[in-house]
Each structure stands twice: as structure tokens, then as C-alpha cells.
Amino acid sequence: MCIKSKWVLLAMCALMVLSSGLTAFASVQFTDVPANHWAYSHIRRAADTGIIGGYTHATTGQRVYDPENPVTRLQAVVMVYETLKATNDLKSQSDFTQKYNSLMTAAGVPWGQKQVAYALEYGILTTTELTMLMNQSGSEPKQNPATREEVAVFFSRALNPNQEGTTTVNLTYKDAEMINSAAMLHVNFLTQHRILTGDDQGNFNPRAAIRRSEMAAVISKAYDWLNSTGNEIVVTIPVETKEPEKEEKEEEKETRLIGVIQLLSFNSNRIYLVEEGKTRVDDYPFTNDTRVYVRGSERGLSSLQEDQTAEFTLNKEGIITRIEVDPQRDKVEGTLQSLVDMTKDRGYYVLRIVDSGKNVDMTLQADEKIPVMADTTEVDFDWLTIGERVVVYYRDKEATKIEKLDTINDAEGTLAKRVTRFDNHITLTSGNVEREYLLGEDLYIRIEGRSAELSDLMTGDIITLRLRDGKVTRIDAKQVELENTVEGTIVAIQIARTNMITIEDRRGTEKTYEITDGARVFIDNERKAIADLRNGDWVKLTLRADSVLEISLEKGYRGEYMRGIVETVYERTNQIRLRRTDTARGEEVLIYVENNTRIYDTNRKEITIGSIRRNSLISIRGDFEGDFFVADLIDVLEE
Structure with a gap:
């Protein structure tokens, strides 16, 4: 892609998000959003308030929104900012771009710097999440798509920054176990306020990419919530149409029902509950005369708690007269x-x-x-x-x-080969027999009692499988080899279905290691991608069973690496003349030793330049400055 077309594309991405700098649109129309589209009102609302703007189609010249296209993480952060701005809920009008400019430049943020800087300043976006906005592994940086879970986190932090003190989480989604534990509170908050909820099958789909139509709905509902008085939960109860109530018979004085308390509001004297066998939330009034019994003892209304199951007695006016928390329903x-x-x-x-x-x-x-x-x-x-x-x-x-109640079959053995995300089976060895087991769709994995992924399993681990209907539903692993570290210069990196890295250690020995799917890469303690590494980098690898779990690099270690025999040590001028053994020509190089150069003997004890003996074999890491080679680190390999 040429530079010109690249920036045209970036400008179009910005245009699809930003419009707050303009006067609010009057009845914005998008030709690709018909009136019968499920998100029509939300898209119109978000556009009319100036939070989104769509763009002009290059061919037809018509205004379009692309409702089914995914939203990127960068676009999501900008939309959060624009929502706060539209409701006058920004904590500050200050521009923090200069403060975070270096971080945003390193992360490759191509536009929206003001909004991203605001998000960093007020905790809507973390520095780790900043590095994940863009994918810089290819020749052209690309924006990473946002998931529903990530959007929930961004909006929740913006709307309710003090939520970390909250402890109650009541998520009933069928796929709730798929929600990241760090996102639980945020998903719970948006679910309670009906800003972002699940599908009609009862799933939240946390890892699914969020579409522009869904994002417009989130913006529209968040806009309402921010503009509501007190931002109370009572105004955000699901607006689900109630079923027509049957006409009461004249002789019926009371109605009883079993339900789960969702909210007790003393402001409006109403209880919000989900009746047994239903999914919607209903609300009923109570008075100071309402009697409350907990396990047979009379208590006050304040003794009731969210998520309690109770029997409610209503009079013919629909007012709750009695609440009994039933100890028998246990x-x-x-x-x-x-x-x-x-x-x-x-x-x-x-x-x-x-x-x-x-x-x-x-x-x-x-x-x-x-x-x-x-x-x-x-x-x-x-x-x-x-x-x-x-x-x-x-x-x-x-x-x-x-x-x-169920009886489940188990299988045990040692892991015969690595399992990747592309595999549908796991292979165990027991005795001299090697056997494959088919992996189920809902797979639960623990290593040494901790939640884990398939890619975390290593060859030789002791494995216990739990099977249902012939498929593995759970894997418990015990590690038989502890983690260790090795250091060396990167000779080659292979990025393919299975990523590999080859390094050369201080003695010139090359070895190749497999990089696990979930391996972490850090450069100067910042999370990066494998593509950010390059040949010649001196790295430290964290291994288990010869598989790389983590790669770390300090930028100060980037530079040349050489090995050779000491010809002369000039202690007075802090110089060493070296005859190289790692090149065919065996040229001589003058090494300059600075005050901060680290020197280690064969026992890895730190020494001074005067302790280096002539004819010793040493390895050196550093950089050329003119004719001198300035050393960062010197290792004495042989004396």
C-alpha cells in the first residue's frame, strides 16, 4: 500500500468515528440503515448527538454507516470519549496528548491521540491495552478489532470509575465462564443497566467482535444513562413488554408468587424481582406496613438482600404486603x-x-x-x-x-506431544501404549491447580483426563519440569503455524526452541509482539521442556556480539585488543571498556579489566563507535 492510500484509509477510519467537532446533526440518514433495522433508532440517536458520523461511499456518494462491520479497539476508545463529551461528562477539557505522546507513538496510534490520551489519563485504557490497539507485526500496521468484552470494560470504566469496590456479580449468561475474570465486574455493570446484554439464546459472547450496529446501541443506552437523574439502576431495568395480566376474579383478595430479588429501592418504595420460571424483571410497590420474615423470624425490610429467593404476597392493588424468605427452598x-x-x-x-x-x-x-x-x-x-x-x-x-450425580470416566498418562489450538485431540502415553483422546468443545484446563490453556501443556506433563461421551471435558496437569532461563543472540525467528526461535549463546552454540502459542514478549518491560524482535537481539528465554514461555529484551542489549582471543589488555587506557574467532578472517578489534561495562569470570563472578588474562577466550556484547567497539558486557569463557 502506498503512503498516500494508507493515510486516506486512516482518514476514512477517523471519519467513521469522529463527528463531535461539528454541530449536532439534524436527523442524519444512512442509506444502508433502513427503518426496519433493529438498531435504526440507536444509530440515528448516536448520529444526531454527533457521537458517530458514518462516511460518504466512494462509489455511490451516499451517506453510509456499515452497521455490520466490526469496530476496532481504537474506534471504541474514541467513541467512549465522544459519548462522555456529548453528555458533558468529561472529567477535564485538557488535552493530554503531549503527556502520552511517546507511549502512543510507540504503540503506533495513527489518529485519535487526544481521545486515547484522555482514556489513559483517567484509567479507561491501561498502558498494556494501549499496546494492543494496533497490530504492527506486518508491513502495514492494522487496527485490532474490539470484542464485546473489551467494549464492556472501556464503557464501564468511563461510566462507573469507582466500581472496583463492588463485590456482587450476578451473571446468568450460559457462557459466563468464558468471560475474563478481570472483566466480570464491568460486564455485570453494563448488564445490570441494560447497556450491553446477551443474545436471545442467553449468551453474552464475550470474545465475539462487536459490530458497528451493536456499538451504536451501546452508545445510545450509555447516553441515556449518563443523562438520567442520579444514574440509578432503577431507571435502567429492562424495558421488556410485560405479558397482559389476567383479570382478577372478584373474590380473589391476594396473590402469591416466588421470585428472586434484583433490587430494593427505598427511593421509589419498589422491589424489582424475577419471578420463578420467567426471565424478565418485574417491579412491585411496598409500604412501611409490609411484613418481612426471614427463616420464620420477623425482620425489617433492610434485612432483605439482592439475589434472595422469597415468597411475595400481593393484595388486589398489587402492593406487597408480606415477604417470606422460605427456609424450605434450600x-x-x-x-x-x-x-x-x-x-x-x-x-x-x-x-x-x-x-x-x-x-x-x-x-x-x-x-x-x-x-x-x-x-x-x-x-x-x-x-x-x-x-x-x-x-x-x-x-x-x-x-x-x-x-x-454423574459417573465420569477418567484417563491418566504423560503428555506424548504438544497440543496446539489447531488440534482436536490430545495424546497420552501410559506404559508402552500411546492413545489419542478427542477434545470436547467446552474444555476446562488446570495446571497445578491454576486455570490454563492447551498451549500451556508441555510434553512429559502428568495428565489426568475427564471424559464424557468419549470426549475430554477436563484436563488436569502436573508439571514435571521446572521453568529455566537461557540467554543468547537471536540468529533466526520462524513465524508460521508453529513459531520457532534460534539463539546463539555466549560459547557460540546454536539451539532452536519452539515458541508456545501464548508466549509473552517484553521489550524494556513493555508487552510487544514476536515481530518486534530482530536478528542480533540479545534475549532471555523462559523455558519449560524446551518450549518458550516468555522472551524478554532490554534495548540496551541491542547491538553487536563477538567472540575471540585476548591479544593484549591495556589496563591504563581501559582497552582490550581482541583477535576474533567467530569470523573466518580472524581480524583484530580494539575493545573499549567503560566504567559501567560488566565483566564476569568463568564462575560468573564480576571482575575488573585487570583480571582478564592474555590468551583468554571471551565473548563481548556492545556497539561500534567509529573504530572502537564499546562493550556493554564481557564474559570470560576460558582462561
């Missing part, structure tokens, strides 16, 4: 639909139990220390498997005991 049986591990951040798990035949769909919290029984044996909590049948005993939405 057991539920069904399929473990999801299991979200929040023990690290919140100290508990979140379980979802479903039995469609019995209208059971319940979400419970569970401390990891509660007993989990398989037949008569107590097992570890993390041996619960998605899809298995369980009985859960609970009190006030907190599980107290879990009984496993």
Missing part, C-alpha cells in the same frame, strides 16, 4: 450449566444450575471450602465439570453443599 437439582471461578478476586465461585424440564434456572455463589461429594467421598471443588448433574443445597443464594 435444594436444587439440575445440570451444572456454568462454573465461573472468582476465588482470586472475590473469594467464591458462581454456579448456574439448569433443568428445563422443571423450570429450574438458578445462579448461586459457592465458597471453595464447601463440601463437594461424589457418592460418599468428598472431592475437591474444582473437580466439578460443566454439563454434569448435581444437587446443590443452599441458603440465601449461597451454596452450602454440592452432590455430584
Whole structure:
């Protein structure tokens, strides 16, 4: 792509997002968004407020929005800023571009610097997330697409910056276990306020790319929330049409129903709840005369909590007269639909139990220390498997005991070969027998008790598989080889289906290592991509079973590397004359040693230049400055 066309493309990307610098549009029309489009009103709203602007089609000359195209992370950050600006909710009108200019330049941010700088200043965007806005691995930098989960994080931080103190998470999505634990609070916040919710199948789809139509809906709802009085949850309850209520018979005085409390609002004297067997939220009024009983004892309204299941008695006017938290409703049986591990951040798990035949769909919290029984044996909590049948005993939405009902087959052995994200099976060796097992779609992996990915498994690990219907549903691994590190100069990097790196150590020995799928790359402690490395870099590799888990590089180590025999040591002038052994010509080079040059003997003890002996074999890392080679590091290999 030529430079001119590249900047035309970047300008078009900016135009599709920015419009806040103009007067608010009056009834903006997009030819590719018909009136019957599901997001029509949201797109019109976001455009009329000047937050989005679309662009003019190059061929037709018509105004278009491209509602089905994905939104990039950079565009998402800019849209968050423009939403805050449109509602006068910016914390500051200051321009922080200069403050963060070097960081944004390093991250390759091509436009929107003012909005990105604001996001960095006020914690909407972290410096790590900044480096992920652009993909600079190719010849032309590209914007990375944003996922629904990432957009939830950006908007949640902007709308509710003090949410980290919140501990209650009540996500009932079928795929809740796929949501990153660090994003749980943010997804929960946007879900509560109906700003970003799941699909009609009950899934949130956290890793799916968010479309421009969906983004317009998020902007429109966030705009309403920011403009609402007090930004209270009571104004953001789902606007789902209620079913027509049956006409009460004249003789009926009271109505009873079972429901789960979602919110108790003393401002409006209303309780928001989800009635058993339904999915929508309904609200009912209460008065100071409403009686509350918890496990048979009369209490005040303040004793009620979110997520409690209770029986509600309503009079013929629909006012709640009595609330009873039923101690008998303390057991539920069904399929473990999801299991979200929040023990690290919140100290508990979140379980979802479903039995469609019995209208059971319940979400419970569970401390990891509660007993989990398989037949008569107590097992570890993390041996619960998605899809298995369980009985859960609970009190006030907190599980107290879990009984496993299914019998599941296990298999054990050592990992025979690495498993990549492209594989659909895992191979174990047991005795002299090698056997393959088909991987299921919903796969749960733990290594030494920690959540992990397939790519984290290493050849030789001791593996325990749990199988259901012939497919692996869970993998537990025990590492048999500890992590170690090696250092050397990069000789070659192969970027392909399996990434490889070849380095040459201080003694001139070359070795090639496989780079794992999830390997991390750091340059000066900043997260980078493999493509940012180059031949000649001196790197430190963190390995396990000869597979690279992490590559780290300090820019100060970039430069030349040589090896040779010491001809002469000029201690008074801090110079060494070296005859190179790593080139065919064996030329002589004058090495200059500075005060900060590090010198190590064969035992890796730091020494001075005067301790280097003539005819010693040494390796040197540094840079040429004219005819001198200035050393950063000198290693004595042989004396």
C-alpha cells in the first residue's frame, strides 16, 4: 500500500468515528440503515448527538454507516470519549496528548491521540491495552478489532470509575465462564443497566467482535444513562413488554408468587424481582406496613438482600404486603450449566444450575471450602465439570453443599506431544501404549491447580483426563519440569503455524526452541509482539521442556556480539585488543571498556579489566563507535 492510500484509509477510519467537532446533526440518514433495522433508532440517536458520523461511499456518494462491520479497539476508545463529551461528562477539557505522546507513538496510534490520551489519563485504557490497539507485526500496521468484552470494560470504566469496590456479580449468561475474570465486574455493570446484554439464546459472547450496529446501541443506552437523574439502576431495568395480566376474579383478595430479588429501592418504595420460571424483571410497590420474615423470624425490610429467593404476597392493588424468605427452598437439582471461578478476586465461585424440564434456572455463589461429594467421598471443588448433574443445597443464594450425580470416566498418562489450538485431540502415553483422546468443545484446563490453556501443556506433563461421551471435558496437569532461563543472540525467528526461535549463546552454540502459542514478549518491560524482535537481539528465554514461555529484551542489549582471543589488555587506557574467532578472517578489534561495562569470570563472578588474562577466550556484547567497539558486557569463557 502506498503512503498516500494508507493515510486516506486512516482518514476514512477517523471519519467513521469522529463527528463531535461539528454541530449536532439534524436527523442524519444512512442509506444502508433502513427503518426496519433493529438498531435504526440507536444509530440515528448516536448520529444526531454527533457521537458517530458514518462516511460518504466512494462509489455511490451516499451517506453510509456499515452497521455490520466490526469496530476496532481504537474506534471504541474514541467513541467512549465522544459519548462522555456529548453528555458533558468529561472529567477535564485538557488535552493530554503531549503527556502520552511517546507511549502512543510507540504503540503506533495513527489518529485519535487526544481521545486515547484522555482514556489513559483517567484509567479507561491501561498502558498494556494501549499496546494492543494496533497490530504492527506486518508491513502495514492494522487496527485490532474490539470484542464485546473489551467494549464492556472501556464503557464501564468511563461510566462507573469507582466500581472496583463492588463485590456482587450476578451473571446468568450460559457462557459466563468464558468471560475474563478481570472483566466480570464491568460486564455485570453494563448488564445490570441494560447497556450491553446477551443474545436471545442467553449468551453474552464475550470474545465475539462487536459490530458497528451493536456499538451504536451501546452508545445510545450509555447516553441515556449518563443523562438520567442520579444514574440509578432503577431507571435502567429492562424495558421488556410485560405479558397482559389476567383479570382478577372478584373474590380473589391476594396473590402469591416466588421470585428472586434484583433490587430494593427505598427511593421509589419498589422491589424489582424475577419471578420463578420467567426471565424478565418485574417491579412491585411496598409500604412501611409490609411484613418481612426471614427463616420464620420477623425482620425489617433492610434485612432483605439482592439475589434472595422469597415468597411475595400481593393484595388486589398489587402492593406487597408480606415477604417470606422460605427456609424450605434450600435444594436444587439440575445440570451444572456454568462454573465461573472468582476465588482470586472475590473469594467464591458462581454456579448456574439448569433443568428445563422443571423450570429450574438458578445462579448461586459457592465458597471453595464447601463440601463437594461424589457418592460418599468428598472431592475437591474444582473437580466439578460443566454439563454434569448435581444437587446443590443452599441458603440465601449461597451454596452450602454440592452432590455430584454423574459417573465420569477418567484417563491418566504423560503428555506424548504438544497440543496446539489447531488440534482436536490430545495424546497420552501410559506404559508402552500411546492413545489419542478427542477434545470436547467446552474444555476446562488446570495446571497445578491454576486455570490454563492447551498451549500451556508441555510434553512429559502428568495428565489426568475427564471424559464424557468419549470426549475430554477436563484436563488436569502436573508439571514435571521446572521453568529455566537461557540467554543468547537471536540468529533466526520462524513465524508460521508453529513459531520457532534460534539463539546463539555466549560459547557460540546454536539451539532452536519452539515458541508456545501464548508466549509473552517484553521489550524494556513493555508487552510487544514476536515481530518486534530482530536478528542480533540479545534475549532471555523462559523455558519449560524446551518450549518458550516468555522472551524478554532490554534495548540496551541491542547491538553487536563477538567472540575471540585476548591479544593484549591495556589496563591504563581501559582497552582490550581482541583477535576474533567467530569470523573466518580472524581480524583484530580494539575493545573499549567503560566504567559501567560488566565483566564476569568463568564462575560468573564480576571482575575488573585487570583480571582478564592474555590468551583468554571471551565473548563481548556492545556497539561500534567509529573504530572502537564499546562493550556493554564481557564474559570470560576460558582462561
